Amino acid sequence: MDVFFYIAAAVAIISTVLVITRKHPVHALLYLIVSFLAVAIIFYQLGAPFVAALEIVLYAGAIVVLFIFVVMMLNLGKETSLQEKTWLNLSTWLLPGILASILLIELVYLINTQPNSTITIAEVDPKAVALSLFGPYLIGVELAAMLLMAGVIGAAHIGQRKKKYWHRFLQEDEQ
């Protein structure tokens, strides 16, 4: 069963690298879906089948579809990928890449200094999650509900555009 984890991890890393290097937005989003699916397989391996399903439904389903809708509405296509080709040259990403990999090396070192423990994975079923979620974590659920409400209202308010009247009789008086 171990080998499944390594395969899924390799797929996740490769597709994430492709996400951050693709020029065309839709290609990047498709690789992002592959990355989320690989992470969902790892969740399943870690004994969290409910969360694996949520990862597929919400991340690879809802959030990426939202991104694709925005790409379609903004008409990002060939010009964007040409633009990206000029923006994404070696001098742009070399220094940030080196700095990010230095931080990654430090993080890997810190993880490696921890005592290595082999975990025997037992499945935590959705019932245990639900009992804990609506028991001790109930206040968190209510706060998440408020956050989602604020997100909906914020998106609706920010996303609205000013109505344009092309005829002069219909224009509101602003002067």
Place this chain on the structure above:
Amino acid sequence: MISNLSSDYVFLLAAILFALGAMGVVIRRNILFMLIAVEIMLNSAGLAFIAAGAKWAQADGQIMFLFILSMAAAEVSVGLALIMQIFHQHKTLDVDELEQLRGDRK
């Protein structure tokens, strides 16, 4: 699925994905790609939580992932609305063009 796995490798994978997301935020100039990279970072944080929950066989890791998920959904909806508004006002998604907060140059 019952199996044995070294917890270090899962944390390593989460760290690598987080570093890739951080790199994506820094190297891209298109604001849409930066939002995608932020999503990768949130997802890797969730992976670390799930791994920690599996290590101690508790449900708390999965609950934290649910909170991260709802936060990511709210963040993406507001962020995409902002991106659409920016594109309609500036006709570009280049973050270097957006350095002035009051966009009344045009």
